Amino acid sequence: MVGLALGMLVACMDGTIVGTCANVISKDLGGEELYSWMITTYLLCESAMVPIAGKMSDRYGRKPLFLIGLILFAAGSIFAGLSNSMLMFIICRGVQGLGGGILMPVAMASVADFYSPEDRGKVQGALGAVFGVGSGIGPLVGGALCEYINWHWVFFINIPIILVCILFTVKKFPERKADTSKKIDYAGITVLTLIILDVLLYFQWISGEMEFISARSIGMIIIGIILSILFVSIERRIEDPVLAPKLIHSPTFVKASTYMFIMGLAMIGTLTFIAMYMQQMFDIGTMECGLYLLPMVVGMMITSMGSGMLVNKTGYRGWIVAGSTLIMAALLLMYTMGSDPNKMLLFVYLFIFGSGLGCVNSTVMISVQNHTSIENMGMTTSAVSLMRNVGSTVGTACYSLIIASQMNSKFADSIYSFVNDIFNFNGTGLIALRYVPGFDIPGQATLAETIVEIFGTSVCAAFLFGGLIYIVALVISFTMDKKYTVSEDENRH
Numbered sequence: 001m002v003g004l005a006l007g008m009l010v011a012c013m014d015g016t017i018v019g020t021c022a023n024v025i026s027k028d029l030g031g032e033e034l035y036s037w038m039i040t041t042y043l044l045c046e047s048a049m050v051p052i053a054g055k056m057s058d059r060y061g062r063k064p065l066f067l068i069g070l071i072l073f074a075a076g077s078i079f080a081g082l083s084n085s086m087l088m089f090i091i092c093r094g095v096q097g098l099g100g101g102i103l104m105p106v107a108m109a110s111v112a113d114f115y116s117p118e119d120r121g122k123v124q125g126a127l128g129a130v131f132g133v134g135s136g137i138g139p140l141v142g143g144a145l146c147e148y149i150n151w152h153w154v155f156f157i158n159i160p161i162i163l164v165c166i167l168f169t170v171k172k173f174p175e176r177k178a179d180t181s182k183k184i185d186y187a188g189i190t191v192l193t194l195i196i197l198d199v200l201l202y203f204q205w206i207s208g209e210m211e212f213i214s215a216r217s218i219g220m221i222i223i224g225i226i227l228s229i230l231f232v233s234i235e236r237r238i239e240d241p242v243l244a245p246k247l248i249h250s251p252t253f254v255k256a257s258t259y260m261f262i263m264g265l266a267m268i269g270t271l272t273f274i275a276m277y278m279q280q281m282f283d284i285g286t287m288e289c290g291l292y293l294l295p296m297v298v299g300m301m302i303t304s305m306g307s308g309m310l311v312n313k314t315g316y317r318g319w320i321v322a323g324s325t326l327i328m329a330a331l332l333l334m335y336t337m338g339s340d341p342n343k344m345l346l347f348v349y350l351f352i353f354g355s356g357l358g359c360v361n362s363t364v365m366i367s368v369q370n371h372t373s374i375e376n377m378g379m380t381t382s383a384v385s386l387m388r389n390v391g392s393t394v395g396t397a398c399y400s401l402i403i404a405s406q407m408n409s410k411f412a413d414s415i416y417s418f419v420n421d422i423f424n425f426n427g428t429g430l431i432a433l434r435y436v437p438g439f440d441i442p443g444q445a446t447l448a449e450t451i452v453e454i455f456g457t458s459v460c461a462a463f464l465f466g467g468l469i470y471i472v473a474l475v476i477s478f479t480m481d482k483k484y485t486v487s488e489d490e491n492r493h
Helices: 002-016 022-029 037-060 062-081 086-114 117-148 158-172 186-206 215-237 245-249 251-282 286-292 294-314 317-335 343-369 374-412 417-423 427-435 447-477
Strands: none
Touching (some): 002 037, 002 086, 002 158, 022 037, 022 086, 037 062, 037 086, 037 374, 062 086, 086 117, 086 343, 086 374, 117 286, 186 215, 186 374, 245 251, 245 374, 251 286, 251 317, 286 294, 286 343, 294 317, 317 343, 374 417, 417 427, 427 447
Protein backbone atom coordinates (compact mmCIF):
# COMPACT_ATOMS: atom_id res chain seq x y z
CA MET A 1 0.00 0.00 0.00
CA VAL A 2 2.83 2.43 0.87
CA GLY A 3 4.58 1.76 -2.44
CA LEU A 4 1.34 2.28 -4.40
CA ALA A 5 0.59 5.53 -2.59
CA LEU A 6 4.07 6.97 -3.10
CA GLY A 7 4.06 5.95 -6.77
CA MET A 8 0.73 7.73 -7.29
CA LEU A 9 1.99 10.76 -5.36
CA VAL A 10 4.96 11.44 -7.65
CA ALA A 11 2.89 10.79 -10.79
CA CYS A 12 0.15 13.20 -9.65
CA MET A 13 2.61 15.86 -8.52
CA ASP A 14 4.46 15.87 -11.81
CA GLY A 15 1.22 16.41 -13.69
CA THR A 16 0.95 19.89 -12.12
CA ILE A 17 4.39 20.70 -10.72
CA VAL A 18 5.89 22.11 -13.93
CA GLY A 19 3.16 24.70 -14.46
CA THR A 20 4.47 27.07 -11.79
CA CYS A 21 8.10 26.94 -12.91
CA ALA A 22 7.63 26.60 -16.68
CA ASN A 23 8.68 30.22 -17.28
CA VAL A 24 11.90 29.74 -15.31
CA ILE A 25 12.76 26.54 -17.21
CA SER A 26 12.04 28.04 -20.64
CA LYS A 27 14.18 31.10 -19.90
CA ASP A 28 17.07 28.89 -18.75
CA LEU A 29 16.90 26.36 -21.60
CA GLY A 30 15.69 28.64 -24.40
CA GLY A 31 13.32 27.37 -27.07
CA GLU A 32 10.36 29.49 -25.96
CA GLU A 33 8.51 28.44 -29.12
CA LEU A 34 8.28 24.94 -27.58
CA TYR A 35 6.87 26.27 -24.29
CA SER A 36 3.47 24.56 -24.47
CA TRP A 37 5.09 21.16 -25.15
CA MET A 38 6.73 21.22 -21.71
CA ILE A 39 3.36 20.33 -20.18
CA THR A 40 1.54 18.81 -23.16
CA THR A 41 4.14 16.08 -23.80
CA TYR A 42 3.68 14.61 -20.33
CA LEU A 43 -0.10 14.40 -20.72
CA LEU A 44 0.10 12.95 -24.24
CA CYS A 45 2.49 10.16 -23.27
CA GLU A 46 0.67 9.45 -20.01
CA SER A 47 -2.71 9.16 -21.74
CA ALA A 48 -1.35 6.97 -24.54
CA MET A 49 0.22 4.59 -22.02
CA VAL A 50 -2.76 4.26 -19.62
CA PRO A 51 -4.87 1.69 -21.58
CA ILE A 52 -1.79 -0.27 -22.64
CA ALA A 53 -0.50 -0.49 -19.06
CA GLY A 54 -3.89 -1.58 -17.75
CA LYS A 55 -4.19 -4.42 -20.26
CA MET A 56 -0.58 -5.55 -19.88
CA SER A 57 -0.96 -5.66 -16.09
CA ASP A 58 -3.96 -7.98 -16.52
CA ARG A 59 -1.77 -10.26 -18.64
CA TYR A 60 1.65 -10.12 -16.93
CA GLY A 61 0.73 -9.04 -13.41
CA ARG A 62 0.79 -5.68 -11.64
CA LYS A 63 4.22 -5.97 -10.01
CA PRO A 64 6.45 -6.06 -13.13
CA LEU A 65 4.42 -3.28 -14.78
CA PHE A 66 4.59 -1.11 -11.67
CA LEU A 67 8.38 -1.58 -11.49
CA ILE A 68 8.73 -0.65 -15.17
CA GLY A 69 6.65 2.46 -14.51
CA LEU A 70 8.86 3.45 -11.57
CA ILE A 71 12.06 2.94 -13.58
CA LEU A 72 10.76 4.97 -16.54
CA PHE A 73 9.61 7.73 -14.22
CA ALA A 74 12.95 7.81 -12.41
CA ALA A 75 14.92 7.89 -15.67
CA GLY A 76 12.75 10.67 -17.04
CA SER A 77 13.12 12.67 -13.81
CA ILE A 78 16.91 12.35 -13.69
CA PHE A 79 17.49 13.38 -17.28
CA ALA A 80 14.84 16.12 -17.17
CA GLY A 81 16.76 17.63 -14.26
CA LEU A 82 20.02 17.31 -16.20
CA SER A 83 18.61 18.74 -19.44
CA ASN A 84 20.65 21.41 -21.20
CA SER A 85 18.22 22.08 -24.06
CA MET A 86 14.46 22.42 -24.43
CA LEU A 87 14.28 19.47 -26.84
CA MET A 88 16.05 17.16 -24.37
CA PHE A 89 13.76 18.38 -21.59
CA ILE A 90 10.60 17.70 -23.61
CA ILE A 91 11.77 14.18 -24.52
CA CYS A 92 12.46 13.46 -20.85
CA ARG A 93 9.02 14.76 -19.90
CA GLY A 94 7.63 12.25 -22.39
CA VAL A 95 9.51 9.42 -20.67
CA GLN A 96 8.12 10.63 -17.34
CA GLY A 97 4.64 10.60 -18.85
CA LEU A 98 5.05 6.98 -19.97
CA GLY A 99 6.03 6.05 -16.42
CA GLY A 100 3.14 8.01 -14.94
CA GLY A 101 0.74 6.37 -17.39
CA ILE A 102 1.74 2.99 -15.95
CA LEU A 103 1.77 3.93 -12.27
CA MET A 104 -1.72 5.43 -12.03
CA PRO A 105 -3.92 2.65 -13.50
CA VAL A 106 -1.79 -0.19 -12.12
CA ALA A 107 -1.95 1.27 -8.60
CA MET A 108 -5.74 1.59 -8.75
CA ALA A 109 -6.24 -1.87 -10.29
CA SER A 110 -3.97 -3.41 -7.63
CA VAL A 111 -6.42 -2.37 -4.92
CA ALA A 112 -8.99 -4.76 -6.41
CA ASP A 113 -6.37 -7.55 -6.43
CA PHE A 114 -5.31 -7.13 -2.82
CA TYR A 115 -8.56 -6.17 -1.09
CA SER A 116 -12.09 -7.55 -0.96
CA PRO A 117 -15.02 -5.39 -2.15
CA GLU A 118 -15.82 -4.62 1.50
CA ASP A 119 -12.36 -3.11 2.07
CA ARG A 120 -11.74 -1.46 -1.30
CA GLY A 121 -13.52 1.73 -0.32
CA LYS A 122 -11.08 2.55 2.49
CA VAL A 123 -8.03 1.93 0.32
CA GLN A 124 -9.37 3.71 -2.77
CA GLY A 125 -10.35 6.59 -0.48
CA ALA A 126 -6.78 6.80 0.77
CA LEU A 127 -5.43 6.70 -2.80
CA GLY A 128 -7.99 9.33 -3.77
CA ALA A 129 -6.61 11.54 -1.00
CA VAL A 130 -3.11 10.94 -2.39
CA PHE A 131 -4.37 11.95 -5.85
CA GLY A 132 -5.74 15.18 -4.41
CA VAL A 133 -2.65 15.96 -2.37
CA GLY A 134 -0.31 15.24 -5.28
CA SER A 135 -2.28 17.36 -7.75
CA GLY A 136 -2.77 20.15 -5.22
CA ILE A 137 0.71 20.47 -3.75
CA GLY A 138 2.44 20.15 -7.13
CA PRO A 139 2.30 23.92 -7.80
CA LEU A 140 3.40 24.67 -4.22
CA VAL A 141 6.38 22.29 -4.34
CA GLY A 142 7.37 23.50 -7.81
CA GLY A 143 7.16 27.15 -6.79
CA ALA A 144 9.13 26.60 -3.56
CA LEU A 145 11.93 24.62 -5.23
CA CYS A 146 12.27 27.17 -8.05
CA GLU A 147 12.29 30.07 -5.61
CA TYR A 148 14.66 28.69 -2.97
CA ILE A 149 16.89 26.21 -4.84
CA ASN A 150 16.55 25.85 -8.64
CA TRP A 151 14.23 24.22 -11.16
CA HIS A 152 16.44 21.12 -11.54
CA TRP A 153 15.33 19.95 -8.08
CA VAL A 154 11.71 19.92 -9.21
CA PHE A 155 12.72 16.61 -10.85
CA PHE A 156 15.55 15.42 -8.62
CA ILE A 157 13.17 15.41 -5.63
CA ASN A 158 11.35 12.46 -7.23
CA ILE A 159 14.35 10.14 -7.02
CA PRO A 160 14.42 9.33 -3.25
CA ILE A 161 10.63 8.83 -3.28
CA ILE A 162 10.88 6.46 -6.24
CA LEU A 163 13.71 4.50 -4.61
CA VAL A 164 11.50 3.92 -1.55
CA CYS A 165 8.69 2.84 -3.91
CA ILE A 166 10.96 0.34 -5.65
CA LEU A 167 12.06 -1.08 -2.29
CA PHE A 168 8.47 -1.59 -1.11
CA THR A 169 7.41 -2.99 -4.49
CA VAL A 170 10.21 -5.57 -4.62
CA LYS A 171 9.68 -6.71 -1.02
CA LYS A 172 5.94 -6.34 -0.43
CA PHE A 173 4.15 -6.42 -3.80
CA PRO A 174 2.50 -9.87 -4.28
CA GLU A 175 3.45 -11.81 -7.40
CA ARG A 176 0.82 -12.97 -9.86
CA LYS A 177 1.27 -15.63 -12.51
CA ALA A 178 1.53 -14.22 -16.02
CA ASP A 179 -1.01 -15.28 -18.65
CA THR A 180 0.86 -15.70 -21.94
CA SER A 181 -1.61 -18.08 -23.57
CA LYS A 182 -3.16 -15.38 -25.79
CA LYS A 183 -1.60 -13.18 -28.43
CA ILE A 184 -0.90 -9.54 -27.63
CA ASP A 185 -3.18 -7.16 -29.49
CA TYR A 186 -0.39 -5.18 -31.19
CA ALA A 187 -2.68 -3.81 -33.91
CA GLY A 188 -5.24 -2.61 -31.38
CA ILE A 189 -2.55 -1.02 -29.19
CA THR A 190 -1.07 0.83 -32.17
CA VAL A 191 -4.39 2.15 -33.50
CA LEU A 192 -5.67 3.10 -30.02
CA THR A 193 -2.46 5.04 -29.35
CA LEU A 194 -2.87 6.92 -32.64
CA ILE A 195 -6.51 7.74 -31.78
CA ILE A 196 -5.53 9.10 -28.36
CA LEU A 197 -2.74 11.23 -29.82
CA ASP A 198 -5.03 12.52 -32.59
CA VAL A 199 -7.77 13.54 -30.14
CA LEU A 200 -5.46 15.12 -27.58
CA LEU A 201 -3.40 17.01 -30.16
CA TYR A 202 -6.57 18.26 -31.84
CA PHE A 203 -7.84 19.85 -28.64
CA GLN A 204 -4.37 21.11 -27.71
CA TRP A 205 -3.93 22.83 -31.08
CA ILE A 206 -7.51 24.08 -31.39
CA SER A 207 -7.03 26.00 -28.14
CA GLY A 208 -3.93 27.60 -29.61
CA GLU A 209 -2.97 28.43 -33.16
CA MET A 210 -5.19 26.03 -35.16
CA GLU A 211 -8.49 27.36 -36.53
CA PHE A 212 -11.74 25.36 -36.31
CA ILE A 213 -12.24 25.47 -40.06
CA SER A 214 -8.88 24.65 -41.60
CA ALA A 215 -7.32 21.86 -43.63
CA ARG A 216 -5.38 20.60 -40.61
CA SER A 217 -8.42 20.64 -38.32
CA ILE A 218 -10.68 18.83 -40.79
CA GLY A 219 -7.89 16.40 -41.64
CA MET A 220 -7.43 15.46 -37.97
CA ILE A 221 -11.17 14.88 -37.56
CA ILE A 222 -11.28 12.61 -40.64
CA ILE A 223 -8.19 10.70 -39.47
CA GLY A 224 -9.78 10.23 -36.03
CA ILE A 225 -12.99 8.84 -37.54
CA ILE A 226 -11.12 6.43 -39.83
CA LEU A 227 -8.89 5.22 -36.98
CA SER A 228 -11.91 4.72 -34.71
CA ILE A 229 -13.71 2.58 -37.31
CA LEU A 230 -10.52 0.56 -37.84
CA PHE A 231 -10.06 0.12 -34.07
CA VAL A 232 -13.59 -1.21 -33.54
CA SER A 233 -13.10 -3.63 -36.44
CA ILE A 234 -9.83 -4.93 -34.96
CA GLU A 235 -11.16 -5.29 -31.41
CA ARG A 236 -14.22 -7.25 -32.52
CA ARG A 237 -12.07 -9.86 -34.24
CA ILE A 238 -9.19 -10.20 -31.77
CA GLU A 239 -9.24 -12.90 -29.07
CA ASP A 240 -7.85 -10.70 -26.28
CA PRO A 241 -8.49 -7.02 -27.17
CA VAL A 242 -6.66 -4.15 -25.48
CA LEU A 243 -10.03 -2.42 -24.97
CA ALA A 244 -12.90 -4.88 -25.22
CA PRO A 245 -16.00 -3.63 -27.13
CA LYS A 246 -18.18 -5.45 -24.58
CA LEU A 247 -17.36 -2.71 -22.06
CA ILE A 248 -19.98 -0.47 -23.66
CA HIS A 249 -22.63 -3.05 -22.70
CA SER A 250 -21.92 -2.41 -19.01
CA PRO A 251 -24.16 0.46 -17.76
CA THR A 252 -21.86 1.02 -14.78
CA PHE A 253 -18.80 1.40 -17.01
CA VAL A 254 -20.55 3.75 -19.46
CA LYS A 255 -21.91 5.98 -16.69
CA ALA A 256 -18.61 6.00 -14.78
CA SER A 257 -16.56 6.78 -17.90
CA THR A 258 -18.86 9.64 -18.92
CA TYR A 259 -18.81 11.00 -15.39
CA MET A 260 -15.00 10.85 -15.13
CA PHE A 261 -14.68 12.62 -18.49
CA ILE A 262 -16.75 15.53 -17.17
CA MET A 263 -14.91 15.50 -13.85
CA GLY A 264 -11.54 15.65 -15.61
CA LEU A 265 -12.83 18.50 -17.77
CA ALA A 266 -13.96 20.58 -14.80
CA MET A 267 -11.12 19.69 -12.44
CA ILE A 268 -8.06 20.25 -14.62
CA GLY A 269 -9.62 23.14 -16.54
CA THR A 270 -10.28 24.91 -13.25
CA LEU A 271 -6.91 24.03 -11.68
CA THR A 272 -5.06 25.25 -14.78
CA PHE A 273 -6.57 28.72 -14.66
CA ILE A 274 -7.40 29.29 -10.98
CA ALA A 275 -3.66 29.58 -10.26
CA MET A 276 -3.20 32.15 -13.03
CA TYR A 277 -6.34 33.95 -11.82
CA MET A 278 -5.03 34.24 -8.26
CA GLN A 279 -1.61 35.43 -9.43
CA GLN A 280 -3.14 38.25 -11.46
CA MET A 281 -5.94 39.23 -9.05
CA PHE A 282 -3.84 39.19 -5.87
CA ASP A 283 -0.44 39.94 -7.47
CA ILE A 284 1.24 36.97 -5.77
CA GLY A 285 4.11 34.66 -6.68
CA THR A 286 4.09 30.97 -7.55
CA MET A 287 4.77 29.67 -4.04
CA GLU A 288 2.08 31.83 -2.43
CA CYS A 289 -0.31 30.73 -5.17
CA GLY A 290 0.36 27.11 -4.20
CA LEU A 291 -0.46 27.93 -0.58
CA TYR A 292 -3.76 29.46 -1.65
CA LEU A 293 -4.75 26.08 -3.15
CA LEU A 294 -4.38 24.27 0.19
CA PRO A 295 -8.08 24.67 1.17
CA MET A 296 -8.96 22.62 -1.91
CA VAL A 297 -6.43 19.94 -0.96
CA VAL A 298 -7.74 19.77 2.62
CA GLY A 299 -11.33 19.47 1.41
CA MET A 300 -10.41 16.69 -0.99
CA MET A 301 -8.49 14.76 1.68
CA ILE A 302 -11.34 14.90 4.20
CA THR A 303 -14.12 13.75 1.87
CA SER A 304 -11.98 11.23 0.00
CA MET A 305 -11.07 9.45 3.23
CA GLY A 306 -14.60 9.82 4.60
CA SER A 307 -16.32 8.48 1.48
CA GLY A 308 -13.87 5.60 1.29
CA MET A 309 -14.56 4.51 4.86
CA LEU A 310 -18.34 4.84 4.66
CA VAL A 311 -19.28 3.97 1.05
CA ASN A 312 -19.81 0.25 1.78
CA LYS A 313 -22.45 1.26 4.38
CA THR A 314 -24.06 4.20 2.58
CA GLY A 315 -23.85 3.12 -1.07
CA TYR A 316 -22.46 4.96 -4.09
CA ARG A 317 -25.20 7.35 -5.17
CA GLY A 318 -25.35 9.57 -2.09
CA TRP A 319 -21.65 10.44 -2.26
CA ILE A 320 -21.66 11.02 -6.02
CA VAL A 321 -24.77 13.23 -5.88
CA ALA A 322 -23.35 15.22 -2.95
CA GLY A 323 -19.97 15.60 -4.65
CA SER A 324 -21.51 16.65 -7.95
CA THR A 325 -23.65 19.25 -6.19
CA LEU A 326 -20.64 20.66 -4.34
CA ILE A 327 -18.49 20.85 -7.49
CA MET A 328 -21.24 22.53 -9.50
CA ALA A 329 -22.01 24.97 -6.67
CA ALA A 330 -18.33 25.86 -6.22
CA LEU A 331 -17.86 26.60 -9.93
CA LEU A 332 -21.00 28.75 -10.08
CA LEU A 333 -19.89 30.62 -6.95
CA MET A 334 -16.44 31.19 -8.48
CA TYR A 335 -18.17 32.69 -11.50
CA THR A 336 -19.55 35.45 -9.25
CA MET A 337 -16.07 36.58 -8.11
CA GLY A 338 -15.29 38.64 -11.21
CA SER A 339 -12.26 40.92 -11.21
CA ASP A 340 -12.44 41.91 -7.53
CA PRO A 341 -12.51 38.63 -5.59
CA ASN A 342 -12.72 38.34 -1.82
CA LYS A 343 -9.79 36.23 -0.69
CA MET A 344 -11.60 34.47 2.16
CA LEU A 345 -14.61 33.69 -0.03
CA LEU A 346 -12.29 32.21 -2.66
CA PHE A 347 -10.75 29.95 -0.01
CA VAL A 348 -14.25 28.78 0.96
CA TYR A 349 -15.17 28.10 -2.68
CA LEU A 350 -11.94 26.13 -3.20
CA PHE A 351 -12.66 24.07 -0.08
CA ILE A 352 -16.15 23.29 -1.42
CA PHE A 353 -14.68 22.38 -4.82
CA GLY A 354 -12.07 20.05 -3.28
CA SER A 355 -14.67 18.47 -0.99
CA GLY A 356 -16.82 17.66 -4.00
CA LEU A 357 -13.92 16.10 -5.88
CA GLY A 358 -13.06 13.95 -2.86
CA CYS A 359 -16.63 12.64 -2.66
CA VAL A 360 -16.73 11.41 -6.26
CA ASN A 361 -13.22 10.47 -7.41
CA SER A 362 -12.77 7.25 -5.43
CA THR A 363 -16.47 6.39 -5.22
CA VAL A 364 -16.92 6.24 -9.00
CA MET A 365 -13.82 4.06 -9.36
CA ILE A 366 -14.98 1.69 -6.61
CA SER A 367 -18.36 1.26 -8.30
CA VAL A 368 -16.63 0.24 -11.55
CA GLN A 369 -14.23 -2.17 -9.86
CA ASN A 370 -17.03 -3.85 -7.92
CA HIS A 371 -18.72 -4.65 -11.25
CA THR A 372 -15.58 -5.92 -13.00
CA SER A 373 -13.97 -9.36 -13.00
CA ILE A 374 -10.40 -9.62 -11.71
CA GLU A 375 -9.04 -10.73 -15.11
CA ASN A 376 -10.35 -7.50 -16.70
CA MET A 377 -9.65 -5.18 -13.78
CA GLY A 378 -6.62 -3.44 -15.30
CA MET A 379 -8.31 -2.90 -18.66
CA THR A 380 -11.48 -1.46 -17.15
CA THR A 381 -9.73 0.71 -14.56
CA SER A 382 -7.37 2.13 -17.18
CA ALA A 383 -10.25 2.84 -19.59
CA VAL A 384 -12.02 4.94 -16.95
CA SER A 385 -8.72 6.70 -16.11
CA LEU A 386 -8.19 7.40 -19.80
CA MET A 387 -11.57 9.10 -20.03
CA ARG A 388 -10.57 11.37 -17.15
CA ASN A 389 -7.31 12.22 -18.94
CA VAL A 390 -9.10 13.00 -22.20
CA GLY A 391 -11.58 15.13 -20.28
CA SER A 392 -8.66 17.02 -18.74
CA THR A 393 -7.31 17.93 -22.18
CA VAL A 394 -10.72 18.87 -23.54
CA GLY A 395 -11.42 20.94 -20.43
CA THR A 396 -8.18 22.87 -20.67
CA ALA A 397 -8.86 23.55 -24.37
CA CYS A 398 -12.45 24.70 -23.72
CA TYR A 399 -11.41 26.96 -20.84
CA SER A 400 -8.61 28.41 -23.00
CA LEU A 401 -10.96 29.11 -25.90
CA ILE A 402 -13.55 30.78 -23.67
CA ILE A 403 -10.98 32.95 -21.88
CA ALA A 404 -9.24 33.94 -25.13
CA SER A 405 -12.53 34.78 -26.84
CA GLN A 406 -13.75 36.84 -23.88
CA MET A 407 -10.45 38.70 -23.50
CA ASN A 408 -10.17 39.52 -27.20
CA SER A 409 -13.76 40.78 -27.33
CA LYS A 410 -13.62 42.82 -24.12
CA PHE A 411 -10.24 44.38 -24.92
CA ALA A 412 -11.35 45.29 -28.44
CA ASP A 413 -14.26 47.22 -26.85
CA SER A 414 -12.06 48.97 -24.26
CA ILE A 415 -10.53 52.46 -24.52
CA TYR A 416 -7.09 50.84 -24.73
CA SER A 417 -7.82 48.76 -27.84
CA PHE A 418 -5.38 50.92 -29.82
CA VAL A 419 -2.48 49.56 -27.74
CA ASN A 420 -2.88 46.08 -29.17
CA ASP A 421 -2.74 47.50 -32.70
CA ILE A 422 0.94 48.02 -31.88
CA PHE A 423 1.72 44.76 -30.05
CA ASN A 424 -0.86 42.38 -31.60
CA PHE A 425 -1.22 40.05 -28.60
CA ASN A 426 -4.02 37.49 -28.37
CA GLY A 427 -6.02 35.79 -25.61
CA THR A 428 -4.12 35.39 -22.34
CA GLY A 429 -1.11 36.89 -24.11
CA LEU A 430 -2.87 40.23 -23.54
CA ILE A 431 -1.75 39.97 -19.90
CA ALA A 432 1.71 41.04 -21.10
CA LEU A 433 0.22 44.48 -21.87
CA ARG A 434 -0.24 44.93 -18.13
CA TYR A 435 3.47 45.63 -17.87
CA VAL A 436 3.73 48.00 -20.85
CA PRO A 437 4.21 51.60 -19.59
CA GLY A 438 3.28 54.90 -21.22
CA PHE A 439 -0.27 54.28 -22.48
CA ASP A 440 -2.39 55.27 -19.47
CA ILE A 441 -5.24 57.70 -20.23
CA PRO A 442 -5.75 60.45 -17.59
CA GLY A 443 -9.04 60.19 -15.73
CA GLN A 444 -9.53 56.54 -16.75
CA ALA A 445 -8.54 53.20 -15.27
CA THR A 446 -4.92 52.44 -16.09
CA LEU A 447 -4.00 49.96 -18.80
CA ALA A 448 -2.85 47.47 -16.13
CA GLU A 449 -6.13 47.79 -14.21
CA THR A 450 -8.12 47.31 -17.40
CA ILE A 451 -6.18 44.15 -18.31
CA VAL A 452 -6.65 42.67 -14.82
CA GLU A 453 -10.39 43.40 -14.88
CA ILE A 454 -10.81 41.85 -18.33
CA PHE A 455 -8.81 38.76 -17.40
CA GLY A 456 -10.71 38.27 -14.14
CA THR A 457 -14.16 38.40 -15.73
CA SER A 458 -13.00 36.19 -18.62
CA VAL A 459 -11.71 33.43 -16.33
CA CYS A 460 -14.95 33.56 -14.34
CA ALA A 461 -16.86 33.02 -17.59
CA ALA A 462 -14.91 29.77 -17.99
CA PHE A 463 -15.90 28.76 -14.44
CA LEU A 464 -19.54 29.32 -15.44
CA PHE A 465 -19.03 26.95 -18.38
CA GLY A 466 -17.60 24.32 -16.01
CA GLY A 467 -20.53 24.72 -13.63
CA LEU A 468 -23.13 24.40 -16.38
CA ILE A 469 -21.40 21.35 -17.89
CA TYR A 470 -21.47 19.72 -14.46
CA ILE A 471 -25.26 19.67 -14.59
CA VAL A 472 -24.81 16.65 -16.90
CA ALA A 473 -22.61 14.97 -14.28
CA LEU A 474 -25.22 15.68 -11.61
CA VAL A 475 -27.90 14.00 -13.75
CA ILE A 476 -25.63 10.96 -14.24
CA SER A 477 -24.99 10.78 -10.49
CA PHE A 478 -28.71 10.18 -9.83
CA THR A 479 -28.56 7.06 -12.05
CA MET A 480 -25.67 5.43 -10.15
CA ASP A 481 -26.41 2.44 -7.91
CA LYS A 482 -27.95 3.61 -4.66
CA LYS A 483 -26.65 0.70 -2.58
CA TYR A 484 -23.15 -0.77 -2.32
CA THR A 485 -23.72 -3.37 -5.04
CA VAL A 486 -21.13 -5.99 -6.00
CA SER A 487 -21.74 -8.19 -9.06
CA GLU A 488 -20.87 -11.85 -9.07
CA ASP A 489 -17.97 -12.79 -11.34
CA GLU A 490 -20.16 -14.45 -13.94
CA ASN A 491 -22.18 -11.24 -14.33
CA ARG A 492 -19.18 -9.01 -14.59
CA HIS A 493 -17.65 -7.82 -17.84
